[in-house]
């Protein structure tokens with residue numbers, strides 16, 4: 365018999381009933397160190413007092429009004445994002461995949477209005493992930509996500525990751541945009557080197573096409589900059605955001621330059637819940653925390669501490685771990701043992717990790733993880749490695 369919940373997830377036998385900062389408490393009382401943070405969602409950890417206060421104050425004032433009217437917290441959050449980024453304008457969604465939908469529509473409308481309606485094609489890369497909507501799965505294109513769900517939304521061309529010749533050869537008079545994650549998340553914490561991101565920007569400029577960045581996972585302070593592309597000193601035309609921006613409350617956004625957004629006039633797009641007062645009040649509190657003086661420097665300091673410890677574990681347990689990669693607090697350990705063995709052994713050591721493609725385990729802790737908690741994480745990861753090594757022997 366089909367369960368009451370549609371069985372699309374492989375769930376671990378864990379049921380968390382409470383969260384406190386970097387900790388999750390299981391129904392049986394065990395305290396787990398949360399290095400997954402809801403897959404880079406709980407950017408400030410669980411039950412952050414500032415976010416709780418922002419949400420409760422908004423809940424007591426106004427939950428929902430339609431985008432038929434002005435929404436104060438939405439305007440405030442948009443202004444904060446515009447002030448802190450390349451963007452001139454913001455549209456709020458409720459998820460990453462909804463941000464993908466708008467990014468695709470915006471790019472197509474841009475060229476339609478520019479008198480080039482044949483420019484509809486968006487170039488994407490193997491291993492990418494852009495969510496589970498029709499546009500999201502068509503954009504990523506992997507067999508795993510698209511099998512059985514045809515016909516797929518047309519207009520995407522999939523290129524091998526890191527192959528410059530293939531990319532240059534793929535741009536023609538039907539190309540509208542390149543869509544890429546600065547660091548692939550689901551694909552296994554695979555960073556696009558800064559020089560490649562610069563190269564993509566130059567290629568887009570040279571061909572008059574748009575650069576769309578998916579910073580749903582790597583954005584909002586995760587790498588030690590507010591957005592990951594800042595490390596390369598470039599800016600996109602359109603950027604998808606979600607996950608960390610709501611700190612655990614459903615919220616996403618599309619950020620864009622005035623030029624790229626020029627086709628999105630009144631009536632061309634909308635959302636019932638997108639930009640609602642509750643989500644935006646929380647979003648403002650997240651932005652205030654992440655852009656506070658010293659916050660991102662602290663992310664970089666914790667990242668250095670974490671990475672150094674992980675390199676030590678890789679050297680010490682070569683039969684379990686083979687390499688560390690990523691940026692800031694978006695870290696991946698390439699495993700020598702099966703990555704699910706590592707994740708499962710982690711449950712025994714009461715530490716939560718997230719698997720990814722390429723036999724990687726992801727470490728995406730809350731950005732405000734403390735120095736002592738990083739030390740505790742390393743000690744629990746050592747215990748995890750001991751278990752996996754003992755089983756393999």
Ligand SMILES: *Cc1c(COP(=O)(O)O)cnc(C)c1O
Nearest residue numbers: 459460461493494495549580581
């Ligand atoms: C999670 C993710 C998405 C999809 O976000 P949802 O909120 O699950 O729809 C899109 N792109 C990237 C890079 C992601 O990590």
